[in-house]
Amino acid sequence: MTENTMTENMMMENTAPKTAGAGQASGAGLELKHLEAGYGESMILRDVSLTVKPGQVVCLMGRNGVGKSTLMKTVMGLIKPKRGTIAYGGQNYTKQPPDRRAKAGIGYVPQGRDVFPQLTVEENLLLGLEAADAKLRRAGIPQHVFDKFPVLKEMIHRKGGDLSGGQQQQLSIARALVSEPKLLLLDEPMEGIQPSIVMDIERVIESIKASRTMSVLLIEQSLSFATSIADYYYVLDKGVIVAEGSSADLSEDQVRRHLAV
Numbered sequence: 001m002t003e004n005t006m007t008e009n010m011m012m013e014n015t016a017p018k019t020a021g022a023g024q025a026s027g028a029g030l031e032l033k034h035l036e037a038g039y040g041e042s043m044i045l046r047d048v049s050l051t052v053k054p055g056q057v058v059c060l061m062g063r064n065g066v067g068k069s070t071l072m073k074t075v076m077g078l079i080k081p082k083r084g085t086i087a088y089g090g091q092n093y094t095k096q097p098p099d100r101r102a103k104a105g106i107g108y109v110p111q112g113r114d115v116f117p118q119l120t121v122e123e124n125l126l127l128g129l130e131a132a133d134a135k136l137r138r139a140g141i142p143q144h145v146f147d148k149f150p151v152l153k154e155m156i157h158r159k160g161g162d163l164s165g166g167q168q169q170q171l172s173i174a175r176a177l178v179s180e181p182k183l184l185l186l187d188e189p190m191e192g193i194q195p196s197i198v199m200d201i202e203r204v205i206e207s208i209k210a211s212r213t214m215s216v217l218l219i220e221q222s223l224s225f226a227t228s229i230a231d232y233y234y235v236l237d238k239g240v241i242v243a244e245g246s247s248a249d250l251s252e253d254q255v256r257r258h259l260a261v
């Protein structure tokens with residue numbers, strides 16, 4: 001063990017959150033420092049530092065296979081980083097399991113809308129409530145979820161597997177929203193979705209942003225969407241951040257330089 005790793009480990013043990021209830025605010029947002037993570041010996045993220053401030057929408061861009069989904073899985077605790085730290089709400093979560101992160105207010109919508117096909121829409125949504133605090137669980141599925149995705153109300157008793165791809169994506173986002181997270185991780189929510197539903201999902205992200213009660217880390221390849229909704233962007237390439245800045249400054253030239261195949 002290197003001296004650095006020892007210091008890092010000591011720091012993690014000292015600062016590990018003792019109670020990580022869903023009511024805790026993400027006062028200081030999400031802060032990743034020098035993350036190194038991957039699969040077995042294969043390191044996909046080599047040195048990633050990234051911040052999502054409370055209320056911000058941050059877009060993570062990058063070519064296929066550069067490690068964007070790996071980054072989200074690491075934030076959610078599904079992959080253990082080899083080095084670096086993950087702080088959320090001012091507390092160190094680097095060694096915390098996924099359920100503690102979920103209870104602390106991190107919601108995750110993985111790529112590929114993995115709804116439970118044999119469960120009804122309602123049952124899928126109730127599963128999302130598991131991450132919520134006792135008060136929210138008692139209250140049941142909140143109405144605001146149906147206000148955002150009215151189609152889910154209409155299809156409440158249908159099986160997840162019977163929904164169209166776009167409706168499944170809406171269900172997947174809604175399932176993350178029922179526990180009223182403070183930070184939402186969205187992995188390419190518009191991928192392979194028909195344009196009308198893309199617009200519905202964009203509107204939901206816009207309403208989340210307008211409410212300023214939730215921050216969003218979004219993987220998205222569309223320049224127009226990234227510039228219209230995100231406050232800040234990062235470009236990942238081969239496991240390191242190669243560009244970042246205010247989304248208003250994200251130009252065609254930046255995209256050509258960093259994202260064109």
Ligand SMILES: Nc1ncnc2c1ncn2[C@@H]1O[C@H](COP(=O)(O)OP(=O)(O)OP(=O)(O)O)[C@@H](O)[C@H]1O
Binds near residue numbers: 063065066069111
């Ligand atoms: N479970 C896994 N085991 C081993 N390698 C994996 C695993 N999942 C992903 N990888 C590899 O990690 C690298 C990064 O994949 P990742 O899915 O994070 O990229 P991405 O930027 O999200 O790409 P895309 O835009 O195609 O989703 C790829 O080379 C991929 O093959």
